[in-house]
Amino acid sequence: xxxxxxxxxxxxxxxxxxxxxxxxxxxxxxxxxxxxxxxxxxxxxxxxxxxxxxxxxxxxxxxxxxxxxxxxxxxxxxxxxxxxxx
Numbered sequence: 001x002x003x004x005x006x007x008x009x010x011x012x013x014x015x016x017x018x019x020x021x022x023x024x025x026x027x028x029x030x031x032x033x034x035x036x037x038x039x040x041x042x043x044x045x046x047x048x049x050x051x052x053x054x055x056x057x058x059x060x061x062x063x064x065x066x067x068x069x070x071x072x073x074x075x076x077x078x079x080x081x082x083x084x085x086x
Contacts, residue, residue: 022076
């Protein structure tokens with residue numbers, strides 16, 4: 001009976017929408033430099049091109065992966081779930 005209740009509780013939240021975010025990298029700039037940004041400006045991030053990117057659900061890291069191009073859009077190929085030992 002308890003498993004049935006747990007399954008019913010889980011089913012009530014399975015359709016709740018969450019925010020997925022892929023973090024490609026970051027950097028710090030002085031506000032002076034931010035105000036000087038114009039179209040065409042290039043900002044160098046702290047992440048190398050061959051490093052995996054983070055996949056976050058509501059700001060919690062859940063996986064890492066590789067950036068891919070799917071048709072004309074970017075995507076992410078998940079390579080490892082956080083907490084996996086392999």
